[in-house]
Amino acid sequence: MELLKQRIKKDGIVKAGNVLKVDSFINHQIDIELMNEIGKEFKRIFSDAPINKILTVEASGIAAAVIVAQYFNVPVVFAKKSQSINIDGSVYSTKIESFTHKRVYDVIVSKKYLSPSDNILVIDDFLANGCAVDGLIDIINGSGATLCGVGILIEKGFQDGGKRLRARGVRVESLAIVDAMNDETGEIVFRH
Ligand code: 5GP
Numbered sequence: 231m232e233l234l235k236q237r238i239k240k241d242g243i244v245k246a247g248n249v250l251k252v253d254s255f256i257n258h259q260i261d262i263e264l265m266n267e268i269g270k271e272f273k274r275i276f277s278d279a280p281i282n283k284i285l286t287v288e289a290s291g292i293a294a295a296v297i298v299a300q301y302f303n304v305p306v307v308f309a310k311k312s313q314s315i316n317i318d319g320s321v322y323s324t325k326i327e328s329f330t331h332k333r334v335y336d337v338i339v340s341k342k343y344l345s346p347s348d349n350i351l352v353i354d355d356f357l358a359n360g361c362a363v364d365g366l367i368d369i370i371n372g373s374g375a376t377l378c379g380v381g382i383l384i385e386k387g388f389q390d391g392g393k394r395l396r397a398r399g400v401r402v403e404s405l406a407i408v409d410a411m412n413d414e415t416g417e418i419v420f421r422h
Contacts, residue, residue: 231405246413262297266297273298279379344373350376380400382402382405
């Protein structure tokens with residue numbers, strides 16, 4: 231998506247440790263005009279899929295997921311980071327290792343909000359090593375719902391999450407794929 235790539239080039243900041251900061255338009259301040267275009271683009275890409283629910287993980291996926299959901303006219307469910315374990319069996323749970331915080335979270339989704347009749351689109355802001363998406367797929371599989379695809383705003387193509395998921399047959403659609411970035415020069419290289 232050209233608009234997103236141009237914006238990343240203009241306002242994205244490359245940090246040490248392979249982290250791309252997009253705080254001024256996605257992760258802290260949110261550019262709603264850009265998000266609306268992102269929503270339209272995912273609706274166009276996944277127009278052939280019978281999506282009835284969008285799933286993401288808190289916190290940074292929620293904003294994008296909510297706007298994308300408006301174009302599909304479906305609810306959003308977000309996996310919550312949880313302190314308590316699943317004692318009464320009322321939630322689906324899994325573990326997600328955070329790339330940016332370098333720690334493992336237990337995340338949960340109430341069984342009330344996912345069922346075998348659901349056709350799910352997973353949305354997240356970034357795809358790096360794929361732990362967040364792996365965790366969400368684990369939850370979907372546990373619920374018996376169907377995964378229609380994964381929509382990512384920014385995929386870091388030099389990390390192996392995207393490659394691994396596609397090799398498993400998961401439909402991953404990323405609006406911008408960064409193939410290289412340099413924290414000294416600030417240079418960001420996109421795929422095609
Ligand atoms: P993964 O689980 O694929 O390794 O990482 C994806 C998650 O980590 C995303 O939900 C996102 O919040 C965060 N993340 C990974 N890489 C970056 C990055 O370069 N910049 C930002 N802002 N977040 C990232």
